[in-house]
Amino acid sequence: MKRILLMVFRNIILVPFMWCKLCYYASHADKIPEEKRYKFLQYIVARANKGGNVTIEPHGQENIPKEGGFMLFPNHQGLYDVLAIVDVCPRPLSAVIKKEAAGVPFLKQCVAIMKAFSIDREDIRQSMQVISNVTKEVQSGRNYIIFAEGTRSKMGNKLLDFKGGSFKAATKAKCPIVPVALIDSFKPFDTRSIEPVTVQVHFLKPMLYDEYKDMKTVEIAAEVKHRIEETIEKYEK
DSSP states (O other): OHHHHHHHHHTTTTHHHHHHHHHHHHHTGGGSOHHHHHHHHHHHHHHHHHHTTEEEEEEOGGGSOSSSOOEEEEOOOSTTHHHHHHHHOSSOOEEEEETTGGGSTTHHHHHHHHTOEEEOTTOHHHHHHHHHHHHHHHHTTOOEEEOTTSSOOOSTTOOOOOOGGGGHHHHHHTOOEEEEEEESTTHHHHSSOOSOEEEEEEEOOOBOHHHHTTSOHHHHHHHHHHHHHHHHHHHOO
């Protein structure tokens, strides 16, 4: 909360303009091109980062597919995760997030701008519909973030188990799976500190469909988790 207030205070002159435009874009997402919406979201995140003493250190951006739909599977550390990825991913993204987060002010508007899906993990039918919708969206060329842990680890840079069901949309869409290793992404919003912090975002080599087509989703989940853990162990400071 302290860092969020710092972000707002240091951008106080721009906040009314950015908030009004954010709400407008959120309410008219169907009428505004995705590229334009995404660029504006990146602008807001960049301003917030500067004001909040947050530096994003990207690695492996060359691993992001240049065309066609793909899915990113990062480890889940905190409320800041999606914003960290959006800041440094050059291609527009959407996301699948839990319904509780979809109602948080500011995140709610970001969800609308990204045309993201909220998922109710207690409602199997709704969850299956979200998987079906994401599959169609990725097949049409859109890109999605899914947190395979299902919830924040709350253990810093340590991971929870990755759930195989999180990969169903990717296997149905036959799209590239891009593991993403987040390091220290919990620090901006999930600690009380406002000291300068650097968040590392590592886009790892994608798993193409030919590589995982004969694997079960639980095997894919285990492999993606393993690659992320290896990267965190290598680069964690």
